Amino acid sequence: MTSKKRIFVLYTGGTIGMSQSPQGLRPDTALVGTALAPFSDGLEFDWHVCNPLIDSSAVTLQNWCDWLDLLAAKIPHYDGILVLHGTDTMAYTANILALALPGLDKPVVLTGSQWPFDSKGSDAPLNLATAVAALETADLREVAIAFNGALFPAVGSSKSSTETAAGFSNPHFGMLGEWSAAQGWQGLALRPSEKARALVKQSLNPQAKVVCHTLTPGFSAEALSTGLGNIAADAVILQSYGHGNAPADAAFISAVKAFTGKGGLVLNISQVPQGCAAAVYAQGDALRQAGVINGGKANLETAVALLTLAVSAGWQAEQVRACLTRLQLV
Structure with a gap:
């Protein structure tokens, strides 16, 4: 019997887990333990919930330092990493992870959503399913963004829409592949790992200007x-x-x-x-x-x-x- 892959989930905040408040959408923990339950047959998820959860427009260099330290410690003990993140600065975080973790030979996938997980017609279920498919079947060995059925390399990716579910693009490097529940992966073109030594974490100075x-x-x-x-x-x-x-x-x-x-x-x-x-x-x-x-x-x-x-x-x-x-x- 094949053992389940173990996935470390870093939940930083973002629209995907937000709930409505009198002041507008705010970060919430309601999706923890429930949003990924449909995928538990093939994967085992260990959650780390940031305290406090943040709107990604408030991300700081200190947040990046903390997340890098945490992920560098967890990556050797897991088969992959899932980062749930707000869309506003997701591409920035994806790039800092890609550049600060050279030699990565496991998947680190970031996703979020344009609308909260529990809202009608939310894009969150598709984005989560795409991310899980990348972690489970794609043999990905780099940092990537999973969004709207597409998988993008971190380097070169940007948020390109606030209005549609197609929230991200990568004009120079395109997609690594497209996924749907009906057809699985289409056009998957993964790049070889750069790994030539043990994982290295580059230092990040939170005072860098x-x-x-x-x-x-x-x-x-x-x-x-x-x-x-x-x-x-x-x-x-x-x-x-x-x-x-x-x-x-x-x-x-x-x-x-x-x-x-x-x-x-x-x-x-x-x-x-x-x-x-x-x-x-x-x-x-x-x-x-x-x-x-x-x-x-x-x-x-x-x-x-x-x-x-x-x-x-x-x-x-x-x-x-x-x-x-x-x-x-x-």
Whole structure:
């Protein structure tokens, strides 16, 4: 007789378990022990319920530190990890887990829902079933997001809708597969594990200071020029245009150069969902010469995770570039 796979469930909060209150939807524990009961024939679930449960828009770096410590301790003793998380910052958490747990050879699947589990027509049952299918049958060996019958790699994923059940997408890397109760997995294309040693947990400093600035026509570049000289950040994500283009304004370029000259990291990513910051146009050359790092296909969620870890570990620009290459973003 085949023994059940043991799954560790980290319930952080989010819409999936919320209930209505006079102030609006709030985190609740009502789904604990019930939401996954339909899947108990093949899997055994051990729950860890965060106290307090949080709305994911309130996630902090300290939360990430705590969850990383917990998961690094649990992963060796379980066959997989299920993280129940609010959708607003799920892609950010998925990316921090993917980058901070190199060498993973077990599935870590995040899911949540657009509507509470017990609400009429909720997407939660399908999302949970998709996540469980990934844990039970897909031989997944990375961090992924299960949502609306689709499985996405963590790196490159974003929340793309607040209006429909198709809440997530991954413009560059697409889906790992699609699942339905009727047909099971379709088009499943899993990637080989990077595992070459025991699981390693990268350190995360809850005081790491990473900010994002999105360029827009007009006052945006001037504001950043002024702000970079006084900013307390350790690293800056610059969401520029197209292939990583930006104004060649002298004050703006000078401010960027001064920031990188003091050891600050500037990661240049495209604000286009399927964009790639690369040395394509001469317009972006001045910015590249000022010491910015081209983020290639990195989206905002991946960039935040990467720079947070880079600042925590004291990386230099070359180490960030090496990580971008390993993640196949450049």
